[in-house]
Amino acid sequence: MKISVCIGSSCHLRGSYDIIQRLKELVARDHLEDKVELSAAFCLGQCTHGCTIRIDEEIITGVTKDNIEGILQKALAEGK
Secondary structure, X not given: OEEEEEOOHHHHHOOHHXXXXXXXXXXXXXXXXXXXXXXXXXXXXXXHHOOOEEEOOEEEOOOOOOXXXXXXXXXXXXXX
């Protein structure tokens, strides 16, 4: 599964770097290094919808460091 976190201006101001840090922690904690590839993206085109991530081809908006764990767990459960 490839997860891209937007680090464009709008997402950066809304905490995208905190989301990246939390994802790194979750991947390490759950030993998902072989299943999850993390990367940054400069704009996912959803600037008015809060921090945005892309999991494979699915765009997810309104992401925070507090809800990213649930989003990751759901994606893993769906076999992405």
